[in-house]
Amino acid sequence: MTETLPFSLTLYKIATQLLARFMPGVLSRRAAKGREDPTRIGERLGTAPVQRPKGKLVWIHGASVGESIVGHALAQELRQAYPGLTFLFTSGTKTSADLMARKLSAPDLHRYVPVDTPMATKAFIAGWQPDLAVFVEGEIWPNLLLATKQAGVPLALVNARMTARSVKGWRGRAKTAELLFSLFDVALPADTRTFEALSLFRSGPIGTIGNLKLAAPAPIVNAKEAKVLAGKLGNRPIWLAASTHEGEETVLLAAHAALRLGASDALLILAPRHPERAQDVEIECRKQGLVPVRRSKGQVPGAQTPVWLWDTLGELGLAMRLAPVTFVAGSLQPGIGGHNPVEPVQLGSTVVSASFVGNFLDLYQALEDQDGAVILDDHASDRIALTLAGLLGDPERREHLNEAARGVIAQGSHAMADTVAALVALLGRAKA
Structure with missing residues (x-):
């Protein structure tokens, strides 16, 4: 990717590069306070102690529990449409990690999302080499998105949702918003407000409106x-x-x-x-x-x-x-x-x-x-x-x-089918 970055994004990259050297200490202190898993700090720094599974690997990121549940349901449907896939799930909270530990079985796996420094994000992408990256709802980490795009990995934003506050915030950083949201090869909004916001911030096509949470399976009850x-x-x-x-x-x-x-x-x-x-x-x-x-x-x-x-x-x-x-x-x-x-x-x-x-x-x-x-x-x-x-x-x-x-x-049942079809098309473009 050779496009010149907006000044605010350039400043962000410099600041996060400078902060990178302090991150191990910051994460250790957070772990001491119960805010990080002390046994998995390496994941937050982008390391991958587990060997990458063979075959096509789809990486699905969701910020916390709700997004992880949607991502897991999406993975099950995507596997039906495209057999043989392995899924790497990432999230940023201990509760979501605990949830995914209960839900997942081999070969699928969960890792904590790396902190958004250039070094950690590049290490993460280099270690896992995903064939497709799927961001659920819209937690935007600039360095992570840029590293993914620079590695030639197709990017999808699914079930995208923006609050009124986040839309206002992105309007104040319009050039940065335009660059980051245009990194996605596919963008599928969950609601009308997000569709309208993406129309302002994105140069590429925008998919049909549909909320994947409507299509998620009911919770399993004993x-x-x-x-x-x-x-x-x-x-x-x-x-x-x-x-x-x-x-x-x-x-x-x-x-x-x-x-x-x-x-x-x-x-x-x-x-x-x-x-x-x-x-x-x-x-x-x-x-x-x-x-x-x-x-x-x-x-x-x-x-x-x-x-x-x-x-x-x-x-x-x-x-x-x-x-x-x-x-x-x-x-x-x-x-x-x-x-x-x-x-x-x-x-x-x-x-x-x-x-x-x-x-x-x-x-x-x-x-x-x-x-x-x-x-x-x-x-x-x-x-x-x-x-x-x-x-x-x-x-x-x-x-x-x-x-x-x-x-x-x-009425929302079409959302899952539309999303799966869009992701299958991206997988067809991924490197063999």
């Missing part, structure tokens, strides 16, 4: 365990607060306390987005007089237990199966952007959300337009409690919402 737990819980009213963040639990616990004034046996399954916050969440429960039991300790609610603190990883699907109604959190306060409502729909749990859902705006708008979810503009705990009481007491209304939501999700 049917036997679900049946046993459902039997223990009985017919009491149950709702799930899924993927809650700090500050949201206070509102939702108050809503649950209000709900229990009319339904004294109501149970809240409370699943924090980050299970390591469980101790703080338990303290908040106790402050509101709602003493919980904890899933991580193998505890099961008694007949009058008000809260089941769901502080485990990889089991949210089971909680959704147990709860007729799911409040999808991350939506009560600005700055988070909401979370994906597809999984509760797939598992038959009616979706309720607050209104701060900017990261999934098109999807929530479609659900609301088709009467497939309840979106609350009023975030007061009493209003949430009234909504929950109405839904928990009206199974016919829940089924109407669920059926409409399933229809919305079915």
